[in-house]
Amino acid sequence: MTDANFILKGNICYSRDISRFQTYEKSYIICERGISRGVFDVIPEQYKTFPLFDCGEQLIIPGFTDLHVHAPQFPFRGLGMDMELLDWLNTNTFPEEARYGDEVYARQMYGKFVNELKRGGTTRACIFATVHIPATKILMELMEESGLISYVGKVNMDRNSPDYLREESAECSAEDTRKWIEETGGRYRFTKPILTPRFTPSCTDELMRRLGELQKEYQLPVQSHLSENYQEIDWVKELCPAAAFYGDAYDMFGLFGRGPCTIMAHCVHSTEAEQKRMKENGVFIAHCPESNMNLASGVAPVKKYLAEGQRVGLGSDVAGGSTTSIFRAMSLAIQASKLRWRLKDETVNPLTAQETFYMATRGGGEFFGKVGSLETGYEFDALVIDDSAWDIPGRYTVGERVERMIYLADERCIRAKYVAGRKCSV
Amino acid sequence: MTDANFILKGNICYSRDISRFQTYEKSYIICERGISRGVFDVIPEQYKTFPLFDCGEQLIIPGFTDLHVHAPQFPFRGLGMDMELLDWLNTNTFPEEARYGDEVYARQMYGKFVNELKRGGTTRACIFATVHIPATKILMELMEESGLISYVGKVNMDRNSPDYLREESAECSAEDTRKWIEETGGRYRFTKPILTPRFTPSCTDELMRRLGELQKEYQLPVQSHLSENYQEIDWVKELCPAAAFYGDAYDMFGLFGRGPCTIMAHCVHSTEAEQKRMKENGVFIAHCPESNMNLASGVAPVKKYLAEGQRVGLGSDVAGGSTTSIFRAMSLAIQASKLRWRLKDETVNPLTAQETFYMATRGGGEFFGKVGSLETGYEFDALVIDDSAWDIPGRYTVGERVERMIYLADERCIRAKYVAGRKCSV
Numbered sequence: 001m002t003d004a005n006f007i008l009k010g011n012i013c014y015s016r017d018i019s020r021f022q023t024y025e026k027s028y029i030i031c032e033r034g035i036s037r038g039v040f041d042v043i044p045e046q047y048k049t050f051p052l053f054d055c056g057e058q059l060i061i062p063g064f065t066d067l068h069v070h071a072p073q074f075p076f077r078g079l080g081m082d083m084e085l086l087d088w089l090n091t092n093t094f095p096e097e098a099r100y101g102d103e104v105y106a107r108q109m110y111g112k113f114v115n116e117l118k119r120g121g122t123t124r125a126c127i128f129a130t131v132h133i134p135a136t137k138i139l140m141e142l143m144e145e146s147g148l149i150s151y152v153g154k155v156n157m158d159r160n161s162p163d164y165l166r167e168e169s170a171e172c173s174a175e176d177t178r179k180w181i182e183e184t185g186g187r188y189r190f191t192k193p194i195l196t197p198r199f200t201p202s203c204t205d206e207l208m209r210r211l212g213e214l215q216k217e218y219q220l221p222v223q224s225h226l227s228e229n230y231q232e233i234d235w236v237k238e239l240c241p242a243a244a245f246y247g248d249a250y251d252m253f254g255l256f257g258r259g260p261c262t263i264m265a266h267c268v269h270s271t272e273a274e275q276k277r278m279k280e281n282g283v284f285i286a287h288c289p290e291s292n293m294n295l296a297s298g299v300a301p302v303k304k305y306l307a308e309g310q311r312v313g314l315g316s317d318v319a320g321g322s323t324t325s326i327f328r329a330m331s332l333a334i335q336a337s338k339l340r341w342r343l344k345d346e347t348v349n350p351l352t353a354q355e356t357f358y359m360a361t362r363g364g365g366e367f368f369g370k371v372g373s374l375e376t377g378y379e380f381d382a383l384v385i386d387d388s389a390w391d392i393p394g395r396y397t398v399g400e401r402v403e404r405m406i407y408l409a410d411e412r413c414i415r416a417k418y419v420a421g422r423k424c425s426v
Numbered sequence: 427m428t429d430a431n432f433i434l435k436g437n438i439c440y441s442r443d444i445s446r447f448q449t450y451e452k453s454y455i456i457c458e459r460g461i462s463r464g465v466f467d468v469i470p471e472q473y474k475t476f477p478l479f480d481c482g483e484q485l486i487i488p489g490f491t492d493l494h495v496h497a498p499q500f501p502f503r504g505l506g507m508d509m510e511l512l513d514w515l516n517t518n519t520f521p522e523e524a525r526y527g528d529e530v531y532a533r534q535m536y537g538k539f540v541n542e543l544k545r546g547g548t549t550r551a552c553i554f555a556t557v558h559i560p561a562t563k564i565l566m567e568l569m570e571e572s573g574l575i576s577y578v579g580k581v582n583m584d585r586n587s588p589d590y591l592r593e594e595s596a597e598c599s600a601e602d603t604r605k606w607i608e609e610t611g612g613r614y615r616f617t618k619p620i621l622t623p624r625f626t627p628s629c630t631d632e633l634m635r636r637l638g639e640l641q642k643e644y645q646l647p648v649q650s651h652l653s654e655n656y657q658e659i660d661w662v663k664e665l666c667p668a669a670a671f672y673g674d675a676y677d678m679f680g681l682f683g684r685g686p687c688t689i690m691a692h693c694v695h696s697t698e699a700e701q702k703r704m705k706e707n708g709v710f711i712a713h714c715p716e717s718n719m720n721l722a723s724g725v726a727p728v729k730k731y732l733a734e735g736q737r738v739g740l741g742s743d744v745a746g747g748s749t750t751s752i753f754r755a756m757s758l759a760i761q762a763s764k765l766r767w768r769l770k771d772e773t774v775n776p777l778t779a780q781e782t783f784y785m786a787t788r789g790g791g792e793f794f795g796k797v798g799s800l801e802t803g804y805e806f807d808a809l810v811i812d813d814s815a816w817d818i819p820g821r822y823t824v825g826e827r828v829e830r831m832i833y834l835a836d837e838r839c840i841r842a843k844y845v846a847g848r849k850c851s852v
Contacts (some may be wrong), residue, residue: 038707059840075818076832077816077834078816078829078830078831078833078834079822079826079829079830080833081760081779081833082776082778082779120768131727135623240521255560263563290761291762293762293764293765294760294761294764296765296767296768296776297767298769299764299765299767299769322757322833322834323833323834331748332761333760334507335716335719335720336719337763337765338719338720338722338726338767339722339724339762339765339769340765341722342722342723342724343724343725343765343766343770344769344770348462350508350722352508353508371824381553390503390504396505402503403504403505403507404504404505405504407503407504407507407748407749408503408504408748410836
């Protein structure tokens with residue numbers, strides 16, 4: 001018996017489906033070897049020997065997945081929020097990312113980033129690093145020590161980037177990436193490499209082709225950006241005239257779902273054809289509401305994506321977003337969807353609390369397998385939430401308390417965090 | 427010499443004008459009898475005897491004004507955010523406000539509200555209570571003890587409200603209000619009454635007429651709601667066919683600026699004629715971005731209001747807003763303005779950090795007189811902000827640090843708070 005055999009007692013909530021909470025008052029949830037064995041009114045006989053932790057009045061919910069976050073951008077979060085995407089990249093992002101050529105700097109700043117993730121509600125994350133392999137390995141080491149489960153990507157960029165950050169050639173970029181995959185692919189228990197072409201404007205066709213080959217060879221997942229900003233989309237049209245739409249510029253190189261598990265961040269302005277391809281290919285959409293507000297990109301029609309069976313999770317997208325908090329991403333997702341409905345398009349309804357909670361937990365968690373729920377058979381990622389600072393005992397249902405949590409909680413409310421059954425420090 | 431004579435040393439920032447920060451590195455700001463005597467590189471001879479408090483690397487900024495907040499709605503903040511205004515009032519707000527007929531409940535819940543205000547960055551506030559006079563007096567007592575400076579309004583409502591909350595008649599409502607003004611008008615040092623017709627749908631013409639008389643007799647300021655929601659606006663057209671526009675329904679009774687200092691919350695959908703009248707009458711607009719998102723009301727064209735010389739401050743509008751934090755109101759004001767620009771109307775540019783900081787400080791502060799700046803002659807409302815949790819020493823200017831504060835700060839960063847020179851506990 002490992003420490004991943006135990007029982008929590010508390011007020012439990014997870015997503016029954018996209019639009020409904022499943023809630024249990026003062027019930028027992030069993031974790032056996034890191035897997036949920038379900039929720040019970042009384043402890044079943046076969047689990048009676050497991051240690052019981054009584055969480056009292058607290059809430060027990062699934063851990064959050066952050067499907068899209070840039071670790072090296074953490075130091076300047078909240079700065080330069082008066083630009084759109086392309087100016088912001090050149091002015092704020094690229095100069096900062098260049099600093100990660102320095103391993104001492106990387107260790108210091110990635111340390112701060114990882115500490116912030118540890119304190120928050122995130123149990124799983126898909127993370128962009130920079131082009132630098134030593135710094136990316138440092139980030140992977142730090143993530144591994146945190147106990148959180150993550151994919152970390154060495155970024156590829158061989159065009160339209162400043163000299164100080166651009167990789168020498170498609171060949172160098174791909175060969176470095178191969179070397180990095182070889183070194184890190186089997187090295188960690190909780191931390192895996194993910195192919196990370198920055199976005200189409202930063203990667204030549206030749207680089208994309210080589211990354212597609214690496215994908216096949218190593219069977220790696222992929223993460224990138226898609227249809228975030230109007231200028232970006234126009235630019236991709238110029239750069240890739242053969243592509244039917246932006247996403248097709250990934251798909252033609254085998255980097256857009258189908259075989260590889262793929263996350264595309266944003267999808268704010270995806271055309272119907274692009275949406276159709278995402279659905280067919282099983283691409284995950286990382287909805288990043290704060291970033292899409294801060295960079296004035298717009299608001300993705302997320303309710304439509306969910307209704308049509310797209311796979312959608314939430315991303316903090318630091319530093320387009322200012323915070324790694326998925327609580328904040330949830331409330332901003334709802335708020336942004338309301339403004340989209342009111343200001344632009346009344347055919348796509350606002351998101352509900354339930355839908356947003358789904359995206360933060362099961363929607364993003366699915367990228368990691370059976371993750372993001374507390375129902376039987378799911379990996380036991382859980383948060384114990386103390387909402388006593390604002391709850392009025394006895395007044396609200398568990399579901400109403402979870403709804404209020406979306407707006408009112410931050411990392412201070414997290415009393416315990418479990419990742420695949422392991423208790424992690426917060 | 428009182429304790430309101432002192433000097434702070436630190437990194438100082440206030441609004442030079444609507445669009446620019448005025449910043450000073452490691453400088454001295456003098457507070458004499460509660461009034462700023464300006465910022466200096468070296469301490470002038472005549473102030474050398476004042477005690478000096480060195481704030482080190484910390485920021486010193488003006489205190490915030492919350493121009494619009496509903497104290498009795500604090501207990502259910504974050505709940506029921508899937509409705510628009512009128513449904514939300516009937517479902518969530520009115521039943522909760524009815525509880526304040528119970529003084530024990532009122533003392534308990536108002537106590538929580540006031541504690542939250544004390545811990546945050548707000549130094550001045552304009553607060554709605556409920557129709558209940560005993561509970562409103564309790565709120566005034568608690569605000570007085572907090573040391574913050576505020577206007578508190580007993581709410582008037584004599585129509586279109588549930589029986590359990592509606593006042594018996596226009597006469598009863600007005601006479602109760604007179605009694606409350608007599609009892610509280612001169613009673614407190616920091617807490618004053620303000621006339622508070624809930625909004626036009628809740629008040630008969632007769633009640634408005636009587637409140638207009640009370641305004642003249644006691645020379646009180648006024649606060650209410652204006653042009654928040656489309657259904658509300660249509661309803662006012664039906665209820666007040668004689669009014670040229672919604673705001674005119676207040677103006678015809680002398681409750682819309684001119685003489686009385688007046689705050690109108692929201693002004694999301696104000697027509698050009700209404701905007702013109704607000705400008706002529708010197709009405710203060712309380713911009714409440716979170717509430718306007720949560721209730722899917724829309725986004726006020728705030729940049730236009732500022733450019734045209736309207737008086738604009740920020741309101742948390744709890745519980746349309748979920749938090750009393752004016753930090754959050756600032757970041758959401760910027761974010762909402764970007765979505766308005768992107769989704770609806772590119773003729774009104776997004777708000778900048780500087781403009782939003784201006785609204786949070788000088789814009790709203792002006793309702794209280796020379797408040798909301800640290801320049802010479804202003805009342806000394808100040809916050810000492812510790813941004814060391816995210817600052818990178820030596821990298822950013824004071825202005826950049828204030829910009830980042832807007833996105834990243836919460837009440838934990840506030841190391842000291844001064845209201846008219848008095849140090850208040852946080």
